Amino acid sequence: QTRALQTILGRPIYGVLLLSLALTAKNFRLLQATELPYLFISIGVSDKASFISSNDFQIGYQATSFLIAKGHTKIGIAGMTDDSYIGQQRVAGFKQALRESKLSIQDDWIQFGDFTYEAGIKAMREYGPNPELTAVIGTSDLVSIGLLNAASDFNLAVPQRLSILSIDGTQLTKIVRPQLSSITQDFYQMGYQGLQTLIQQANHKDKAHYLPFKIIERGSTSQLP
Structure with missing residues (x-):
């Protein structure tokens, strides 16, 4: 089953990226059962899942x-x-x-x-x-x-x-x-690092990886008198 999942249209796949997608407990168990590397991107999900996101x-x-x-x-x-x-x-x-x-x-x-x-x-x-x-x-x-x-x-x-x-x-x-x-948030780096992780066949049991974020002040906030 895993070998069949690893080839789509004759091209090898390295894993599954889930972009801002939270799975139900049932679907998460199905994902783990495939034994494919996976990574949630731009979403923290739980201590049991691997993801790249902001804290x-x-x-x-x-x-x-x-x-x-x-x-x-x-x-x-x-x-x-x-x-x-x-x-x-x-x-x-x-x-x-x-x-x-x-x-x-x-x-x-x-x-x-x-x-x-x-x-x-x-x-x-x-x-x-x-x-x-x-x-x-x-x-x-x-x-x-x-x-x-x-x-x-x-x-x-x-x-x-x-x-x-x-x-x-x-x-x-x-x-x-x-x-x-x-x-x-640095969504570009989340996607880039996520894909690199899967290409390198990183252990999908790795836990959270947080990227830095920054505060950019524009016109919608002000100092109170």
Whole structure:
């Protein structure tokens, strides 16, 4: 069975790259049963799987710390799924940064979704036209654009009234106004290193490999007076 899987259309394959794809437990067991090298790219999944990604706990932690350093004490996070490894880790990092600064966390400041534009719209509507928050972390660029547009519908000035910090840092952050400040991940290196790992027949039981990310400030965040 494994030998048959290793040849597709007469060409040898070295393994399976799973790009931003979380498998069910059943499908993950099927993948392991093939004995092919595999690697998850741009997504942390669990301690049992091999992946190349950013450290999502640190993303949540550093994003929150960045806003705290700018004087924000009432910070929300929006758009992530509540049952995914990524969402759980980002929220955990967010909460840790607030706890270390002895800042309060209100349940309604955490708005779950599915990483989509619509999730950002929905979250901003939940925050309302006069939110207590002064800053929100959007857990994808699409979520952040949803937050930005819904804030505009409420006539909430960004960043004067509400700062928005996005996670991902794709080209989407540059085609909106104001441009979105972002936690920027190195997706190119994730793909490059992932393919190199499979070509070299690396042991697919290797664990997490985290790549660095950086914070790029654009027009959607500001220092509080």
